[in-house]
Amino acid sequence: MSSLEKRLAAEKRFKFYGMFAMTLSLFFVLILMYKIFSTGSGAFVRTTINADVYFDPNFIEVSSNSSKKEIMKASYVDLADQVINQNHPGLDEENFIKVREMYTRKFDYQLRDYIANNPNVIGKTVNLDISASSDLDQIVKGNYPRNVPEAQRKINDYQLSILDSLDSKGKMSKTFNFWFFTNGDSRDPETAGILGALMGSFYALLICFSFAFPIGLLASVYLEEFVKPGKITDIIEVNINNLAAVPSIVYGLLGLGMLIGVFGMPYQVPLVGGLVLGFMTLPTIIIASRASLRGVPPSIREGALAVGATKMQTVFHHVIPLSLPGTLTGTIIGMAQALGETAPLLLVGMVAFVMEIPGGAFDPATGLPSQIYLWSESAERGFLEKTSAGIMLLLSFLIIMNTVAVLVRRKLEVKW
Amino acid sequence: MLYLSLVFVFILSYSFYFYGKKRALSLKFKKNENLSSLPDYYGYYVVLLVFFPAIIIWFFLLIFKSNFQEMFVMSPVLFPDVATWSSGKFGLIMNKISNLSIIVNLSEIDLTVGDKSILKMASESEIIAAKNLANFDKIYGWSNLTLFIILPVLLGFMATKSISGKLNAQPIVEKIISYVIKGSSYIAIFITFGIFFSLVFEAINFFRYVNFMDFFFNTAWNPNRAFVINASEGFDQEALKEAFGFVPLLTGTLLIASVAMLVAVPLGLLTAIYLAEYASSKVRDIAKPIIEILAGIPTVVYGFFAALSLAPFIKDVGEGVGLPVSAESALAAGLAMGVMIIPFVSSLSDDVIKAVPQSLREGSYAIGATKSETIKKVILPAALAGIMGSFLLAISRAIGETMIVVMAASLRANLTFNPLEPATTITTQIVTSLIGDVEFDNPKTLVAFALGLTLFVMTLILNIAAITIVKKYREKYE
Numbered sequence: 001m002s003s004l005e006k007r008l009a010a011e012k013r014f015k016f017y018g019m020f021a022m023t024l025s026l027f028f029v030l031i032l033m034y035k036i037f038s039t040g041s042g043a044f045v046r047t048t049i050n051a052d053v054y055f056d057p058n059f060i061e062v063s064s065n066s067s068k069k070e071i072m073k074a075s076y077v078d079l080a081d082q083v084i085n086q087n088h089p090g091l092d093e094e095n096f097i098k099v100r101e102m103y104t105r106k107f108d109y110q111l112r113d114y115i116a117n118n119p120n121v122i123g124k125t126v127n128l129d130i131s132a133s134s135d136l137d138q139i140v141k142g143n144y145p146r147n148v149p150e151a152q153r154k155i156n157d158y159q160l161s162i163l164d165s166l167d168s169k170g171k172m173s174k175t176f177n178f179w180f181f182t183n184g185d186s187r188d189p190e191t192a193g194i195l196g197a198l199m200g201s202f203y204a205l206l207i208c209f210s211f212a213f214p215i216g217l218l219a220s221v222y223l224e225e226f227v228k229p230g231k232i233t234d235i236i237e238v239n240i241n242n243l244a245a246v247p248s249i250v251y252g253l254l255g256l257g258m259l260i261g262v263f264g265m266p267y268q269v270p271l272v273g274g275l276v277l278g279f280m281t282l283p284t285i286i287i288a289s290r291a292s293l294r295g296v297p298p299s300i301r302e303g304a305l306a307v308g309a310t311k312m313q314t315v316f317h318h319v320i321p322l323s324l325p326g327t328l329t330g331t332i333i334g335m336a337q338a339l340g341e342t343a344p345l346l347l348v349g350m351v352a353f354v355m356e357i358p359g360g361a362f363d364p365a366t367g368l369p370s371q372i373y374l375w376s377e378s379a380e381r382g383f384l385e386k387t388s389a390g391i392m393l394l395l396s397f398l399i400i401m402n403t404v405a406v407l408v409r410r411k412l413e414v415k416w
Numbered sequence: 417m418l419y420l421s422l423v424f425v426f427i428l429s430y431s432f433y434f435y436g437k438k439r440a441l442s443l444k445f446k447k448n449e450n451l452s453s454l455p456d457y458y459g460y461y462v463v464l465l466v467f468f469p470a471i472i473i474w475f476f477l478l479i480f481k482s483n484f485q486e487m488f489v490m491s492p493v494l495f496p497d498v499a500t501w502s503s504g505k506f507g508l509i510m511n512k513i514s515n516l517s518i519i520v521n522l523s524e525i526d527l528t529v530g531d532k533s534i535l536k537m538a539s540e541s542e543i544i545a546a547k548n549l550a551n552f553d554k555i556y557g558w559s560n561l562t563l564f565i566i567l568p569v570l571l572g573f574m575a576t577k578s579i580s581g582k583l584n585a586q587p588i589v590e591k592i593i594s595y596v597i598k599g600s601s602y603i604a605i606f607i608t609f610g611i612f613f614s615l616v617f618e619a620i621n622f623f624r625y626v627n628f629m630d631f632f633f634n635t636a637w638n639p640n641r642a643f644v645i646n647a648s649e650g651f652d653q654e655a656l657k658e659a660f661g662f663v664p665l666l667t668g669t670l671l672i673a674s675v676a677m678l679v680a681v682p683l684g685l686l687t688a689i690y691l692a693e694y695a696s697s698k699v700r701d702i703a704k705p706i707i708e709i710l711a712g713i714p715t716v717v718y719g720f721f722a723a724l725s726l727a728p729f730i731k732d733v734g735e736g737v738g739l740p741v742s743a744e745s746a747l748a749a750g751l752a753m754g755v756m757i758i759p760f761v762s763s764l765s766d767d768v769i770k771a772v773p774q775s776l777r778e779g780s781y782a783i784g785a786t787k788s789e790t791i792k793k794v795i796l797p798a799a800l801a802g803i804m805g806s807f808l809l810a811i812s813r814a815i816g817e818t819m820i821v822v823m824a825a826s827l828r829a830n831l832t833f834n835p836l837e838p839a840t841t842i843t844t845q846i847v848t849s850l851i852g853d854v855e856f857d858n859p860k861t862l863v864a865f866a867l868g869l870t871l872f873v874m875t876l877i878l879n880i881a882a883i884t885i886v887k888k889y890r891e892k893y894e
Contacts, residue, residue, distance in 0.1 A: 007786055014788035018690030021683045025707050025762070028755045035725055036717070219601035226597065240604050245809070245879040246872065247816025249843050250611060253868040257614030261856060264482040279607050286604065312590040340714030343818035343843070347850050360419070369716045369819075376720045376823060384724070391717050398712060 036395070040388025046177035046190060047137040048129035049103065049166060051087045055079070055115065055122045064119045071116045076108035083111075083130075088162070098158050104131040106191050129175060134189040134382030136163065140172065143381055180389065184355045185371065189382025192375070194390055196357045200270050200350060200365030201339060207274025207361055208281055208338050213331050216285030217320070220327075223286075224293040225315050244283035251280045252347030260348065268349035268364040276344045281334040288330020292323040325412035332405040336398050342369040368394050421564035422474060428565075429467040432572040436462030439579050449581030457585040464592050465575040466568045473567070477560060484556065489513060489549045494541040502857075512538070516546035615872060618856070618865030625859040626660050631866065634661025637829030637840075639849060639860050660863055662870070664829040668746065668839035672821060673814040675750025675835050676757055680810060683754075684761025685803065691762070692769040693791055704763075711759035719823030722752035727824060739836060744826040746839040753820050760810045768802030768889070769795060801889040808882035812875045818843040842867050 057063070059082045061074040081100070085091065088099050104110070107130060114128065115121060135154040138144045140163075150157050166172050183193025227233050255276035259265045265272050296319050304314040345351060351370040358365035366374065372394065375387040437459035443449045451458075477484075490498050490510070501509070516538055519531045538546070579585075623631070634657075641659040687707065691700050727748035734741030741747075772795050780790040796803070826838030827848055849864045856862070 007789070011786040011788045014791070015690075015694055018686045018694055021686035022690050022695075022703055022707075025683055025687050025710070025755075025758050026703060028758070029706055029709055032713070032717070032721055032755075035721060039724075215600045215603055218597045219604060222597040222601040226594065236601055236604055239608050241883060242876060242879060243604060243608060245812060245875065246611065247818070247843070247875055249816065249818045249846055250615070250868055250872050250875075253846070253865060254607075254611045254614050256850065256854070257618050257865060258610050260854075261614070261618075263479050264486075265479065266482065267854070282604065282607070310586070310590060312593060336712070340712075340716070342714065342716045343822075343847065346818075346822075346847055349854075351851065369714055372716050372720065373819070373823070376716075376723065387720060391720065394714060395717070398714070402712065 036388050036391050039385055040390075040392045041385075042141050042143065043180055043385040043389030044177055045141075045174045046179065047132040047140045048173055048175050049132050050171040050173060051083060051128060051130050052125055053083050053111070053128045053130075054086060054125040055111075056082055057123050060115070060122055062115075062122075064122045066119070068116055071119065072112065074112070076111045076115075079111055080107040083107075095158060098156065099162060102133055102136050102155075102159055102162065104133050104190050105188050106131070106186075129173065131179075131190050132172075134380065137190060138381050139163070140174075143385070180386070184357050185353060185366070185374070186355065187353075189380055189386060192383070192386055194368070194371060194386075194393060196354055197366045197368050197371030197390075198393075199358050200273075200354075200371075201368040203270035203358065203361040203365065204274035204277055204345075204350075204367055205335055205339060207271055208277040209331070209335060211275060211278035212281040212285050212334070216282050216331070217289055217327055219282075220286045220289035220293060221315060221320065224290050225319065226311070240283045240286050244287065247343075248280060248341050249343040249347065251276050252344035254279065255344060255348045266362065268352055268354075269362050270350070270358065270365050270367075271361040272348045273345050273350045273367060274361065276348060277338040277341060280341065280344065281331075281338050284334035284337065285327070285331050288333070289323070289327040292326025292330070293319060295326060296322045322414060325408055325414070328412075329405045329409045332401055332408065336401040336405070339397060339401070340369055340394065342367075342373055345370040346373070368397070421560045424561070424564050425467065425470045425474060425568055428568040428572065429463050429470075432462045432466050432568070432576070433459040435572065436460075436576050436579060439576050440585075443579070443581055451581055452584035453586035457589050458579050458583075460589045461579070461583075461585040462572055462575040464589060466572045468592070468596075469571060470564060470568045474564065481556065485549065485552055486510060488552050489545050494545050509542075513542055513545045513549055516542060517549040520546040521550050611872065615865050615869040618862055619869045621856075622859055622862035622866045625862070626656055630657050631660050632662050634658065635663045635831055636661045637664050637845070639845075639863060656859065660859070661829075662867075664831040665840060665842050665845055665867070667831055667833065668825070668829065669815055669841040669843075671833060671835060671839050672746050672750045672753065672825060672841055673811060675747055676753035676814045677807070677811060679751055679754025680757035680761050681807060684758045684810075685765055687758070688762040688765035688769060689791060692766050693787065693795075704766075707762060708759050710755060711763075713756075715756065715817060715819040716823070718752045718756050719819040719821075722748050722820055722824035726752055734836060741836045742826070742838045744824065744838040745836050746825065747835040749821050749824040750835065752824060753814055753817055756817070756820065757810045757814060760813055761806055764806030764809065765799075765803050768799045768806065768886075771802070772798045799889075801885050805882045805886035805889065808878050808885070812878035812882070815878070816843065816871060816875050818847060822847050842871050846871075 056079065059079040060076070062071050066074075080103075081096075084096070084099055084103065088096075091099060110131065114126075132140070135144070136159070139146065139155050139160075144154065146153075146160065155163070163172070179191055180193050182195055183191055184196035186192040223233060223236065255272055259272050259275060260267055300318050300322065301314050304318050305311075309317065345367045350365060350367050351374060352364065352366065353374070354364050354366055356363070368390065372387055372390040375383045375390060437455050440451055440455040440458035444451050444455070486506075490506070492498055495509075498506075516534065519535065520543060535543070636658055638659050641655040691704060695703065727743055727745065730745060730748050730751075731741045731743055776794055776798055777790055780794045785793070821841045821844045825844055826840050827844065828838060829840050829845075830838055832839060846864045846867050849860055849867075854861055
């Protein structure tokens with residue numbers, strides 16, 4: 001081979017390496033998305049068992065005249081057992097337990113909620129779809145293999161035979177799992193929902209925004225418009241650049257050591273989580289806002305000053321409104337980053353098991369990413385698909401926020 | 417109540433704007449006084465005098481709420497020996513009382529069996545304190561609300577009263593706003609100080625328990641060995657010496673970061689070269705945003721992916737070849753982290769490569785070099801400093817990354833350079849030592865701050881080095 005041919009072959013090889021590297025990077029995006037979507041889609045569907053429920057007054061402590069509070073407080077465990085006995089007649093004690101395990105542990109709560117909404121149902125028979133237990137759900141969805149020895153299965157042979165007979169009678173069905181969107185966290189995968197974490201993240205982002213946006217905007221206005229370059233601005237400038245590169249976990253330590261340790265703010269609440277996220281987002285907003293202020297041409301300022309506006313009027317009436325699209329874009333992107341941050345939330349305690357849906361920034365809560373982390377640490381198979389579904393939700397929020405940012409830039413940005 | 421008072425402050429400030437403006441206008445038209453500023457500025461003047469004092473007090477009351485709570489509940493009348501309690505005991509009792517306060521006022525039918533037994537076990541003074549605490553929120557809320565109706569109204573009327581034709585509101589308003597703007601930009605500095613002091617302060621507390629040299633040069637990390645022997649002797653000094661050795665954490669961090677860099681550097685750099693030099697603009701417009709998606713995905717997602725799919729896959733492959741691979745191998749965490757870092761390397765290198773002047777390329781082509789020769793012999797050497805800067809930023813990112821290693825790396829420290837073995841990192845240990853009970857008088861908790869300080873200093877040095885290199889490089893071609 002001549003030297004020229006060698007060189008051209010080397011050229012081809014090099015180009016191929018580049019293409020290969022790029023394709024591989026693209027491939028990683030695809031495989032990540034595929035994996036998340038294929039494991040997560042199951043969480044939006046729930047297996048239910050159709051049963052005739054006779055609301056037997058003998059097994060219900062309350063009557064249809066009872067107040068809602070009494071209804072909510074009473075126990076319905078006996079009623080749930082009675083319903084199972086009616087739908088599966090002739091069970092001995094051992095088999096009864098096996099059948100009970102096929103229904104959700106929260107069976108009695110489901111009955112309670114039904115009675116609370118329809119108090120007149122007591123004494124009548126209603127046809128209801130009862131949620132199956134998570135293990136049964138996983139068998140029906142095919143996530144647990146059926147053809148392995150009984151000892152390796154969570155669902156035993158007897159339960160499988162019951163399942164098949166229910167299935168042949170057409171009593172098994174799948175419904176949309178709205179619980180995933182309306183419930184807080186739970187120990188049982190079939191009733192666990194994301195709403196609590198979603199609200200926690202919402203309050204945290206609200207605090208984050210109300211801290212970081214005004215301060216970031218004003219700080220960038222000061223640095224760009226009011227101060228002459230000098231030592232202090234240099235210090236602030238270096239500071240902001242460094243803050244933008246500090247690992248997020250260090251901000252978590254700041255929240256724990258300063259806000260909780262020194263100021264005595266409460267643990268586990270979105271207030272502290274939001275402030276820490278605000279500290280983190282501040283440099284992003286300042287950098288974006290400064291770039292946007294720099295983009296406003298000097299002629300605007302000179303025009304305003306020439307007709308007698310003061311410096312303050314120039315900036316607040318003309319420069320800031322014109323730079324706002326860029327600032328808003330930077331803010332939305334910063335908030336999207338903050339929404340995905342997990343480590344600071346772990347350190348300020350927003351990673352506990354919280355069943356209630358938080359009603360404000362002072363209630364204990366988890367965040368969306370920390371809820372994903374919590375579920376991913378759980379051993380049960382049912383939580384695996386919840387984790388992936390949580391990730392799908394988180395990613396769709398990020399996509400929405402980034403799209404809004406792009407749209408804001410396209411629609412509102414002024415081209416000079 | 418706190419929210420309600422905040423809403424009040426906003427509503428009152430807003431209405432006082434119109435009130436101040438109206439007063440200024442009536443001065444002008446009814447009393448024929450000459451105004452020194454535009455009427456709007458009198459409105460702003462009143463708003464600022466109402467809003468800022470009120471909002472500062474509001475924040476103060478919000479932040480120190482728990483301090484007021486403690487002062488109110490832990491009175492020496494109820495607990496005569498409260499002054500002698502340690503902070504741990506104080507917190508414990510306070511916790512107990514706040515749990516009691518939820519159930520203490522419930523009626524009989526709402527109490528569960530557990531609640532009743534808790535009530536039975538509590539002492540007389542604790543019950544009273546709990547009732548006080550239950551009342552506290554109400555009292556605090558109402559007094560807050562009253563304060564935030566009275567205070568702004570009072571301030572507002574005083575400010576409005578002081579409006580006259582001679583008062584030049586505009587410079588005053590502008591002065592106040594300029595202070596606010598200046599203050600906002602100093603907050604960035606305060607945050608840095610806050611980070612530094614909260615880390616240093618707690619790290620010093622940690623080094624009271626553990627010798628400085630022991631921490632940085634010991635090779636064993638077993639924080640569970642740090643236990644209290646008994647109340648009088650405190651911690652087992654011998655065990656403390658052995659418990660906190662930083663070296664295995666450092667090696668683990670560097671091991672995982674190097675695996676990540678081994679993935680990200682070739683892939684990122686080659687991608688950047690391809691996109692900058694070879695790809696048509698169509699390919700570039702599609703591929704670049706897709707690759708940058710990798711940077712926008714939250715790290716908890718990578719962690720989940722690494723723990724769920726990557727680690728078992730690597731273990732299976734390793735066992736297929738006959739290599740013993742741990743389920744929590746450094747390789748899995750490192751690979752996932754590498755994928756995360758690809759866009760950092762590629763987009764920064766891309767910028768740097770594009771900044772190399774076109775004349776250098778053309779000179780090289782003119783003497784007959786092929787494209788790849790030009791890239792290898794001319795462009796890369798010219799862009800080397802900038803590319804190095806992007807590598808340093810990527811390393812700093814890898815060292816500070818938390819969720820991937822928390823979910824996919826091991827919790828047990830292991831002094832090894834074999835990527836198939838489990839390894840732990842600085843960030844993983846910070847998280848593990850702070851999840852659960854946080855006690856600020858225990859070296860097991862405090863060590864997180866010493867680790868955080870070390871991490872902060874490491875990333876700071878890397879960032880400053882990277883920024884300086886990139887800046888120098890940019891100046892070269894400008």
